[in-house]
Amino acid sequence: MTPYGHAWLAPGCTIPPCHPPFFLxxxxxxxxxxxxxxxxxxxxxxxxxxxxxxxxxxxxxxxxGPVAVAPTASAAPAAEAAGGNMFYTSRQATRGNGLFRDNCVSCHASSEFAGSSFERRWRNRAVGDIYEFVLYSMPDDNPGGLPAQTYADIVAYMLQLNDFPSGDTELPPSLDALMEMIMWADAG
Incomplete structure (x- = not known):
């Protein structure tokens, strides 16, 4: 259970940003x-x-400025926008899957982090927003208690669940770098 319950993924649900001041x-x-x-x-x-x-x-x-990224269905424009590099590797997502099973499945199902409700929640948001949320609020009994790389690997797994293409570079455990990657960016 998160500080806001499991409803944080529900359509139309809003939560305050999880910045360090919120955590403190x-x-x-x-x-x-x-x-x-x-x-x-x-x-x-x-x-x-x-x-x-x-x-x-x-x-x-x-x-x-920020790089717009999109799921595999429109990966060519996203790859061009990102200079041909996508933002996680298949190997990292595989690690993230194992880490998700080890640290998250007691409260969450992977289906919570894929599909249209997940897309609605995170459309036009940075990958860093997801990273920041899980970093400062998960696991519920020890927020921020996992290594930064573990959080990055789990986020890579979430991206894979949503058909974002993998590439040659791992998703870094750096909030600044991840804030430059916008998911499902609307044109214009």
Whole structure:
């Protein structure tokens, strides 16, 4: 069960974004002095430093913007938009399947993460939004307690369930990089 129940995948369901402030607001001072708090404070500092550094780079590197990706049915335009590279490997999705079975099936079925209701929930959203959600809210009894790569592998499995094409590069466990990958992007 998630903090919002299993209904977070239901059509029309909305949930507040799961940013670190949400996570800290939920758990408050219960993290005081814990390794997780140290990790979150370090991550917040790294994001601030990276944000300051990125504002000074207004050159061509930032001009490309987010990459739109689409399921296999329209993989050719998505592959062109992504420079021919899709964002996870078959091997990573296979690992993600095993990790999903080990960590998620006690509360979730893989069918929750595929199909039209999943697409409606995540259309025009970044892969990073899914990654961020699972990172800060799963597993329910230990949110954020798995290695970052485990979360990336599970998200790769979710992408495979939705027929997104695999490629030669693994999905990175980097929220910044994943925020550049938009799923089911509408034209225009």
């Amino acid at each position: 607001a939920k758990f408050g001072t219960s993290l005081q002095g814990t390794p997780m708090k140290k990790i979150l404070v370090s991550a917040a500092f790294a994001v601030m430093v990276a944000g300051c550094a990125s504002t000074q780079q207004a050159g061509p590197a930032n001009a490309a």
